[in-house]
Amino acid sequence: MVTTDRGRVAEVAARLAAAGVPTPAVDARWLVDHVVEVAGSCDGCGGALLDGLVARRAAREPLQLVLGRTWFRELELRCAPGVFIPRPETEIVAGVAIDEASGLDAPIVAEPCTGTGAIALSVAVEVPGARVVATDLDPAAVDLARDNLGRVLAGEAGPPLAADQVEILAGDLLAPLADDLRGRLDVLVSNPPYLPAADRDRWEPEVADHDPDRALVGGPDGHEVVGRLLALAAEWLRPGGLVVVEIDERRGEDARAAAVRAGLVDVTLVPDLTGAQRAVRARGAR
Known part of the structure; x- marks a missing residue:
């Protein structure tokens, strides 16, 4: 996992922490990198996608379901x-x-x-x-x-x-x-x-x-x-x-x-x- 936008990761982590997510920093990196992989960036449509995914994780939906995948x-x-x-x-x-x-x-x-x-x-x-x-x-x-x-x-x-x-x-x-x-x-x-x-x-x-x-x-x-x-x-x-x-x-x-x-x-x-x-x-x- 390579973080590409540290500022955006910090914003997402703060939002997840406020919602009580147990691992906000790790989850934020996964979410940001996922959006960059899917949309190319976290701007424009990518930003809207990220906002929706963060909302789901903040509602305590498991990260794996938000991403639609897991690694085993x-x-x-x-x-x-x-x-x-x-x-x-x-x-x-x-x-x-x-x-x-x-x-x-x-x-x-x-x-x-x-x-x-x-x-x-x-x-x-x-x-x-x-x-x-x-x-x-x-x-x-x-x-x-x-x-x-x-x-x-x-x-x-x-x-x-x-x-x-x-x-x-x-x-x-x-x-x-x-x-x-x-x-x-x-x-x-x-x-x-x-x-x-x-x-x-x-x-x-x-x-x-x-x-x-x-x-x-x-x-x-x-x-x-x-x-x-x-x-x-x-x-x-x-x-x-x-x-x-x-x-x-x-x-x-x-x-x-x-x-x-x-x-x-x-x-x-x-x-x-x-x-x-x-x-x-x-x-x-x-």
């Missing part, structure tokens, strides 16, 4: 209202899956709760021999993930991808997968809904007003979908296959216990860059 590892992905926006910490979860798949010959990878397709597409472009099957229960997410897949295939979003490498299916968790994949998955990776319903009143407007509830709340307890995925992992992974599931940082020990109850082995917790327990990682029993 090596990819530039489209974002759309009603579909969960991938967070930087999820790149760590994707990285665990990618590291595992990279050491295998033609690995089979499944990613339930795909949202924008960020994890699935990252695995596919960074592990060229991988076969990746992604699913989502939400039709809007399936449509967006397929759109992002099309952009990657067209060379518009990042590194190249083989045409038949990724499949995106509609349905609940692993239910859409072909039955012949049962017991054959090399990697199962997911960022599922994992927050308790009681957390709703604590969310910032960017989350509460824009991320879909169904992508955030795992149920009354919050851990319901994580528990289901770990149980499914024991059934769908090949012996020694890897599962990595993003979790609520407050529920690390619960996730560890759920993995053990499911019959998984080599259970560990994966920290993020802040040291928070970001994911549970385990293997299918050998």
Whole structure:
């Protein structure tokens, strides 16, 4: 990101700060540079465009939706209202899956709760021999993930991808997968809904007003979908296959216990860059 108009950035940052935006300076640079990229400058029509985008961000619409895009590892992905926006910490979860798949010959990878397709597409472009099957229960997410897949295939979003490498299916968790994949998955990776319903009143407007509830709340307890995925992992992974599931940082020990109850082995917790327990990682029993 190269800032081209520092004075305009300062004006935008002041406006965003007054509206309570948590990162006004960073967001201001993104907005100004986006307008320069799209309109050529922040004058005339560009100025009107910038004013409208700043108003949306000041109203606490997420920056990714204002820009219509986000960056995840090596990819530039489209974002759309009603579909969960991938967070930087999820790149760590994707990285665990990618590291595992990279050491295998033609690995089979499944990613339930795909949202924008960020994890699935990252695995596919960074592990060229991988076969990746992604699913989502939400039709809007399936449509967006397929759109992002099309952009990657067209060379518009990042590194190249083989045409038949990724499949995106509609349905609940692993239910859409072909039955012949049962017991054959090399990697199962997911960022599922994992927050308790009681957390709703604590969310910032960017989350509460824009991320879909169904992508955030795992149920009354919050851990319901994580528990289901770990149980499914024991059934769908090949012996020694890897599962990595993003979790609520407050529920690390619960996730560890759920993995053990499911019959998984080599259970560990994966920290993020802040040291928070970001994911549970385990293997299918050998």
